[in-house]
């Protein structure tokens with residue numbers, strides 16, 4: 001049994017496990033001052049005031065050993081969840097920074113065979129063991145910033161065996177590392193060199209060979225596609241996501257990141273779980289997403305790193321779209337594992353309130369990866385994933401910015417950072 005006592009503040013995020021929070025609900029954090037938490041067998045068994053938690057432990061501990069953790073002066077939140085990463089890859093692309101500072105556009109670099117295609121070459125060359133070793137370092141960094149669950153996409157193989165290799169690495173790391181991984185197949189991340197000029201043929205390979213193979217091996221829960229002018233069209237994206245659906249992979253979509261091209265509308269038509277990026281989503285697309293309950297996964301770090309204006313989070317929240325936030329961890333448009341810094345950016349560049357930001361990185365992020373029944377809030381019966389931040393209250397997390405305030409992390413009831 002673990003007894004956490006004397007927390008300055010607990011943000012429980014309770015009460016939204018069946019449906020993500022929208023509009024004003026995103027401000028409701030379920031705050032407890034001077035709080036206590038009891039964990040047994042990896043599960044929250046009590047959440048309330050410090051005094052009540054003391055009584056609970058006295059009455060229920062029996063002959064179990066009790067580990068007591070003081071949370072004095074700390075703010076406790078659910079383990080942070082990152083619902084959109086491209087974490088399994090080899091190599092890095094720091095040389096692109098100078099090109100971009102001189103004016104090269106992200107898509108120009110890709111079209112010249114760099115960008116995603118450069119990382120694809122490095123990832124194809126890497127063995128499963130090499131990919132494991134590179135990815136573990138990134139997972140360690142996520143964990144040190146309070147992130148206990150991430151979604152992980154493939155998409156740097158762009159041919160069957162290398163896509164499977166990336167997804168197998170994610171599966172092995174889910175078992176081997178404290179950070180939990182939820183996998184997404186994203187074979188349609190770019191058109192690989194060997195299909196240059198014939199995207200339709202590549203789409204057929206994705207739908208007819210890759211998706212069935214991924215589904216048969218049970219390697220992914222979601223299917224994603226880079227729907228963007230010059231990458232995959234709305235029609236191609238629809239074909240891919242519908243094929244995914246037939247094989248039991250739930251749709252996600254990289255939508256309207258660089259230009260407005262109907263990605264948000266497609267997400268609504270397909271009943272996608274989430275549409276991500278959305279920097280250029282149309283008003284009508286946002287309205288349709290709200291109607292269909294499609295979650296907007298916003299990535300203000302990508303806008304920051306590509307020196308672009310961020311998505312219109314306020315329009316989405318006002319329209320009733322549930323919003324989640326993510327790093328987009330990848331080697332080109334967002335090389336960071338600091339979800340807390342992304343939270344700072346969401347607050348300061350998109351004017352999301354600190355409460356909305358916390359909702360977006362916990363319970364709404366859990367919904368975006370289909371895990372809201374087990375994680376995303378501190379509630380009796382849920383898996384005991386939590387973070388203690390060196391902060392007197394949740395507002396402070398968006399105030400003392402760009403530093404790591406993570407003090408203690410528990411995953412499935414195990415103390416993994418202290």
Ligand code: NIG
Nearest residue numbers: 115116226328330331332333
């Ligand atoms: O979400 N937009 C497409 N994919 C990633 C970038 C991947 C890369 O540049 O390697 C993104 O921004």
Ligand code: FE
Nearest residue numbers: 084086254328
């Ligand atoms: Fe992405």
